[in-house]
Amino acid sequence: MSTVVLLAALAVSLGLVVLLWQRQRSETRRLRERLDAATLELQHVQTTFSRFAPQEVVDRVIARGAAIEAEKREVTVLFADLVDFTRMSERLDPDVLVRILNEYFARITRVISDHRGHVAKFLGDGLMALFGAVERNPWQANDAVHAALGMRDMLEHYNRELRRQELPELRVGIGIHCGVAVAGVIGTHELMEFTVIGSPVNLASRVERLTRVHGVDILVTAAVRAKLDPRFMLRELSPVDAPGVSEPVVTFAVEGFELAPAVRVMSHGS
Amino acid sequence: MAPLQAIEWEDCLLEPVRNPQAERYVRRTLRMVPHAARFFLDSPWIVRAVVRFDLSQVRLAYVRPDLAELIALVVSQENACRYCYAATRSVLKILGLPEERIRRLEDDMLLADLGRPEKAALEFARRVSRATPLASGLDAEPLLEAGYGVDAIKEITFLAALNVYYNRIATLPALPTAPMEELAEHWYMKMLRPLAARFLRARRKPGRPERLSEEHRTGPFAEFVLALDGLPAAAPLRLLIDDALSSPVLSRRAKALVFAVVGRGLACPVSEREAYRLLQEEGLRPEQVDTILANLSSAELDPVERVIVPFARETIWYRPVQVQRRAREIRERLSREQFIELIGVAALANAICRLSAAIDLARNSPPTTVQ
Numbered sequence: 215m216s217t218v219v220l221l222a223a224l225a226v227s228l229g230l231v232v233l234l235w236q237r238q239r240s241e242t243r244r245l246r247e248r249l250d251a252a253t254l255e256l257q258h259v260q261t262t263f264s265r266f267a268p269q270e271v272v273d274r275v276i277a278r279g280a281a282i283e284a285e286k287r288e289v290t291v292l293f294a295d296l297v298d299f300t301r302m303s304e305r306l307d308p309d310v311l312v313r314i315l316n317e318y319f320a321r322i323t324r325v326i327s328d329h330r331g332h333v334a335k336f337l338g339d340g341l342m343a344l345f346g347a348v349e350r351n352p353w354q355a356n357d358a359v360h361a362a363l364g365m366r367d368m369l370e371h372y373n374r375e376l377r378r379q380e381l382p383e384l385r386v387g388i389g390i391h392c393g394v395a396v397a398g399v400i401g402t403h404e405l406m407e408f409t410v411i412g413s414p415v416n417l418a419s420r421v422e423r424l425t426r427v428h429g430v431d432i433l434v435t436a437a438v439r440a441k442l443d444p445r446f447m448l449r450e451l452s453p454v455d456a457p458g459v460s461e462p463v464v465t466f467a468v469e470g471f472e473l474a475p476a477v478r479v480m481s482h483g484s
Numbered sequence: 485m486a487p488l489q490a491i492e493w494e495d496c497l498l499e500p501v502r503n504p505q506a507e508r509y510v511r512r513t514l515r516m517v518p519h520a521a522r523f524f525l526d527s528p529w530i531v532r533a534v535v536r537f538d539l540s541q542v543r544l545a546y547v548r549p550d551l552a553e554l555i556a557l558v559v560s561q562e563n564a565c566r567y568c569y570a571a572t573r574s575v576l577k578i579l580g581l582p583e584e585r586i587r588r589l590e591d592d593m594l595l596a597d598l599g600r601p602e603k604a605a606l607e608f609a610r611r612v613s614r615a616t617p618l619a620s621g622l623d624a625e626p627l628l629e630a631g632y633g634v635d636a637i638k639e640i641t642f643l644a645a646l647n648v649y650y651n652r653i654a655t656l657p658a659l660p661t662a663p664m665e666e667l668a669e670h671w672y673m674k675m676l677r678p679l680a681a682r683f684l685r686a687r688r689k690p691g692r693p694e695r696l697s698e699e700h701r702t703g704p705f706a707e708f709v710l711a712l713d714g715l716p717a718a719a720p721l722r723l724l725i726d727d728a729l730s731s732p733v734l735s736r737r738a739k740a741l742v743f744a745v746v747g748r749g750l751a752c753p754v755s756e757r758e759a760y761r762l763l764q765e766e767g768l769r770p771e772q773v774d775t776i777l778a779n780l781s782s783a784e785l786d787p788v789e790r791v792i793v794p795f796a797r798e799t800i801w802y803r804p805v806q807v808q809r810r811a812r813e814i815r816e817r818l819s820r821e822q823f824i825e826l827i828g829v830a831a832l833a834n835a836i837c838r839l840s841a842a843i844d845l846a847r848n849s850p851p852t853t854v855q
Contacts, residue, residue, distance in 0.1 A: 328806075349616050349801050350751050353780065443779035 284398025293422035295340035329361035355441035389422030543691020546636035565651035621844030652831035
């Protein structure tokens with residue numbers, strides 16, 4: 215009799231142990247699922263962040279907070295702005311306008327990132343992109359001008375699509391300049407951005423405005439030209455005054471890129 | 485840093501090959517043919533590198549094998565090498581590290597349950613791998629404070645550089661990751677895990693400090709090799725560099741150009757200077773090299789170099805899927821042998837620049853006496 219009781223008690227104990235073990239396992243599984251969900255959420259936040267700053271900067275901010283050191287470095291700055299967009303925006307339905315703009319920004323960002331640049335900020339219908347701001351890049355001037363040519367090609371394709379949809383075409387003006395600027399995370403604790411500040415940024419912005427004066431789509435400064443692969447076909451333009459710049463600004467229109475290695479700088483207006 | 489599943493990865497650009505002679509050589513030394521080696525069996529020097537730098541062959545004099553594995557994990561994660569990352573994860577699991585601990589380490593190394601010296605070592609390895617800019621002796625100060633000696637730090641630098649090499653060997657041709665990701669999850673591996681762990685541990689024998697022999701003290705990129713003098717890894721590194729440069733598949737000039745481009749991109753003056761010297765030996769004047777490096781092109785380049793030079797630049801900083809797409813573009817323009825050799829040389833060029841911190845440390849500290 216006592217053996218039967220003992221065996222029954224043993225069986226009950228064993229059952230309890232198995233039950234507890236199973237509960238423990240399901241609890242562990244549940245916790246792991248929650249942890250996975252939290253990790254995914256964190257990754258999502260990180261990806262969202264990386265749309266606004268290079269991954270390298272995101273990592274640094276996550277690791278050390280906003281207090282990452284600003285530094286002076288050689289950067290190439292590209293400004294791109296849509297020409298006559300304000301007039302276009304007055305004629306279009308806001309939803310259509312936003313759709314056109316978002317698609318344009320998506321495509322242009324891809325072109326810039328394919329050429330090792332990153333979009334530092336969107337400015338209404340324009341943007342500022344940086345090359346060499348995060349990683350050292352001795353080929354940044356070439357990258358920026360290749361990106362500009364890529365943007366020209368991209369726009370040609372996009373305009374074909376817009377024409378098919380009977381929508382107005384886009385035109386872009388691009389200005390590129392290079393020099394030493396301060397790169398870092400700037401802003402308040404609530405709103406910060408990775409950007410560069412300094413005269414190269416201002417001049418690049420002015421050069422972009424000069425595309426309207428010269429009636430061309432891509433302009434580079436003499437500083438950029440000095441660093442370019444000779445296969446870029448450039449046309450030197452007459453110096454013109456630009457607001458906030460003491461000397462008239464000499465710029466070069468970018469005509470294209472040729473595979474034969476030859477210096478192609480033509481004289482004024484030719 | 486990307487988690488494993490989030491790393492985009494292209495289809496593999498290489499087919500595995502059979503080469504019974506090479507397989508016998510690898511199996512004889514390592515007692516198995518690693519999965520990655522099967523894709524490179526037709527490149528004798530890469531196969532020899534796989535053997536020489538397997539952790540069972542290159543003895544570590546200062547760094548414990550478990551820390552070496554964690555360095556591999558951190559550097560692979562940093563380089564977003566899905567292949568090496570998965571392989572290291574699997575090895576750690578087989579060795580008995582619980583999934584939770586691996587995850588904690590991946591999520592935030594600073595919060596992982598590691599001691600201060602380990603955290604300092606991993607942070608330094610990450611810094612060496614990241615190279616924005618290249619790590620220097622100054623970056624090693626937290627390790628000195630944590631109690632590491634100079635030679636131990638040099639060995640950590642070497643391990644980070646070695647993983648940079650492996651990461652590129654696996655990433656550039658997009659080696660298939662599934663076998664590595666599933667390795668520890670197979671039912672038979674779960675059953676045999678204790679045995680496999682014993683096998684892995686038994687292969688890792690600690691090394692002793694070793695001085696370089698006279699014949700290994702000179703040669704191309706000697707400064708990097710000499711910086712590791714005292715470590716068992718120094719002599720195999722010398723052999724690897726010599727092997728890579730003497731392989732006849734790509735010209736010595738083409739390979740020196742790869743070193744020059746990578747040295748320029750990473751701002752590594754030692755590597756760039758040495759590459760210039762090699763290129764001068766090959767008949768290129770410094771101003772010709774200047775032009776090539778400024779534009780990554782020149783009329784001086786032959787058709788193969790025209791493909792190789794711009795690609796070398798792509799191997800410095802990249803997103804895996806981006807560099808793999810570029811690799812696919814050039815794959816058609818090179819023979820399989822040339823493509824493989826380019827991968828190996830680009831990986832080596834990137835790795836040796838990472839040894840700059842060791843050069844810095846060697847310059848600023850007296851050589852250790854080795855008994």
